């Protein structure tokens with residue numbers, strides 16, 4: 080975040096800046112995109128250009144996910160990563176009448192907005208409920224609903240566009256913000272604290288494991304134990320540590336370090352592994368799960384777990400190959416490019 084601009088979520092009321100009408104660059108100035116109901120033309124233009132309107136999230140691989148999950152009227156469905164509610168609304172339409180969807184998300188800020196948005200689409204408390212939780216606690220989420228199993232489970236891993244684009248959340252590479260990166264800012268430590276405490280050898284392993292960073296050794300020596308207050312201060316330090324690289328390659332390293340830190344701050348692999356372990360016990364006989372992932376560290380874990388489940392017989396079928404977005408989707412939504420989908424079916428008793 081720019082030090083002069085207070086966070087939108089906690090800021091005292093400020094006069095809205097005049098809208099230039101010509102592609103505003105800062106998140107705070109993109110209020111037309113962030114009020115899609117009032118400015119549908121602006122929204123359509125941004126989408127047509129292959130971008131995601133600020134403050135929204137475009138659901139990825141919707142037809143492929145629906146085909147994998149086969150949601151039916153009466154099903155009890157769980158979306159472990161509610162986000163903007165895009166996939167959830169599509170599933171909800173198919174489990175009604177008689178079904179219900181529980182939308183789980185760790186993010187206490189966006190979940191409130193998404194609940195209101197999905198309610199406004201006409202889904203009542205009997206059809207759609209939210210649970211603010213880490214999906215690692217899926218059995219508890221089910222128990223709180225008086226259930227042991229779900230018929231349909233979806234997880235669309237990582238962060239939402241609302242989180243990435245809002246500089247106040249500290250994920251942003253494009254705009255300056257506090258170096259935070261927590262999906263749940265009420266829990267754990269921000270990325271700045273993690274780096275300040277890090278020792279070089281551990282940081283190197285973390286960069287290699289979480290994002291296959293080829294310059295992990297050099298970067299860990301340069302970054303470990305230092306305090307970076309903002310996202311831009313960290314990005315500059317990464318670039319300065321790699322003086323021989325051209326802009327494109329240095330930019331890739333910046334993206335990889337940010338990804339590795341985000342995974343560490345939110346303990347994303349631990350949460351995914353817990354979810355994968357619990358899934359067979361959380362699915363009803365014949366129940367289906369689909370997981371959308373965005374980098375090799377996630378996909379490797381999902382593939383291994385589903386294959387082990389097929390061998391042991393808890394799953395009766397799994398995706399033989401990873402499923403990728405169509406060329407058309409990759410073109411029209413650049414954020415879909417790295418997506419990989421896998422599914423599994425719980426053995427029917």
Ligand SMILES: C[S@@+](CC[C@H](N)C(=O)[O-])C[C@H]1O[C@@H](n2cnc3c(N)ncnc32)[C@H](O)[C@@H]1O
Nearest residue numbers: 138160162163164165166184185213214235350
């Ligand atoms: C890619 S977005 C999901 C977008 C959603 N499918 C949609 O259509 O709008 C991922 C969401 O999952 C949440 N999330 C990531 N890891 C989580 C975890 N371990 N437990 C709960 N929520 C998590 C993030 O806060 C974010 O809102």
